[in-house]
Amino acid sequence: QQQVRQSPQSLTVWEGETAILNCSYENSAFDYFPWYQQFPGEGPALLIAIRSVSDKKEDGRFTIFFNKREKKLSLHITDSQPGDSATYFCAASDSGSWQLIFGSGTQLTVMP
Amino acid sequence: GPKVLQIPSHQIIDMGQMVTLNCDPVSNHLYFYWYKQILGQQMEFLVNFYNGKVMEKSKLFKDQFSVERPDGSYFTLKIQPTALEDSAVYFCASSSQGAGTEVFFGKGTRLTVV
Numbered sequence: 001q002q003q004v005r006q007s008p009q010s011l012t013v014w015e016g017e018t019a020i021l022n023c024s025y026e027n028s029a030f031d032y033f034p035w036y037q038q039f040p041g042e043g044p045a046l047l048i049a050i051r052s053v054s055d056k057k058e059d060g061r062f063t064i065f066f067n068k069r070e071k072k073l074s075l076h077i078t079d080s081q082p083g084d085s086a087t088y089f090c091a092a093s094d095s096g097s098w099q100l101i102f103g104s105g106t107q108l109t110v111m112p
Numbered sequence: 113g114p115k116v117l118q119i120p121s122h123q124i125i126d127m128g129q130m131v132t133l134n135c136d137p138v139s140n141h142l143y144f145y146w147y148k149q150i151l152g153q154q155m156e157f158l159v160n161f162y163n164g165k166v167m168e169k170s171k172l173f174k175d176q177f178s179v180e181r182p183d184g185s186y187f188t189l190k191i192q193p194t195a196l197e198d199s200a201v202y203f204c205a206s207s208s209q210g211a212g213t214e215v216f217f218g219k220g221t222r223l224t225v226v
Contacts, residue, residue, distance in 0.1 A: 004154075032212040043116065043203055043217035044155070051212075089155070098145070098168040098211050099157035 003027055006090050006103035014111050019077040021106045023090030026071070030092040034100070035064065035075050038087045047088070048075070080110045114138040116218035118204050119186075124224045130192035133221045135204030137187055144187045145205040145215065146179065148172060155203060161187065162210075194225045 003026045013019045023033075031052040036044035050057040050064040050073065057064045061080075066073045077084055087107045091100040117136040125131045137144055146158040159169040161179050176195070181187040187206075191198055201220040207213050 002154075034214070036217075041219065043205075043219045045113075045217070046214050049214070093211060095212055098143070098160035099170065100147075100215065101157070102147075102155040104154040 002104075003101045004090055004092050004103040006088075006106050008106060009104070010107040010109070012109045012111060013080050015080060015082060017080050019080050019084070019108055019110070021075040021077075021088050021090070021108065022072070023074065023103055024070075024072045025092050025101075027092070027094065027101075028071070029094040029096070030101075031095055032093045033064070033066065033073055034091050035062075036089040036091060036102075038089065038105075044089055077108075080108075082110045082112050084108060085110050114141075114216050116204055116206055116216050118202075118218035118221050120221060121219065122222045122224070124226060125194055127196055127225050128193045130190065131194055131223065133189045133191075133202050133204070133223065134186040135188065135206075135218060137204070137206035138208070138216055141206035141208050141216070143207045143210060144179075144181065145207075146189050147203040147205060147217075149201045149203065149220070151200075158189075158202075191223075194223075196225050199223060199225045 007022045034049035035047045037047040038044040061078045063076045087105045090103040119134045144161040147155045149155040160167045178190045203220045204218045207215045
């Protein structure tokens, strides 16, 4: 049973467009949701994170929208750049656990 | 930013042999983790290590797996004996604080068991 689901599996947008990456989860106890960005040959790097007490977190061109009732969140990348082309992982954890539960990732391609 | 270093980047081992994966965590971090990623699948938690002890492990952390960090040197994952299904990329990670804080990942070690 997959506790964290991501869609779409892959996404292509043009430079300057907004990319929207979706994530949903099963466990109501999850309260911390980091998004990781991974380039080929590299490890995942934390991009932005949100806690369940908030419904929005913004950092430059990256914004997380969080809907606790529906157990859904999304990552919006505005003014997408070719350098944003990477795989994006949504993850979740609860305060009582050390482990991050990862989704299967969305591969984003930004065309120039 | 802070770097987690993993050595080697790729290792090929015969089934049944022992393998040790090495990780050099971020220098002032106290919490250490191993994750496993099979090709095409999501990354899955194996174990968390703090203050010389395993704090939490998943069902993927089989009896053949062990972790240690002797005298503040490398944080290691040892698999003895290895099995074909252990072939995966293993990511080491570390954090300065506990659950719900930023975790830094290494580039991974690709383990191939033949």
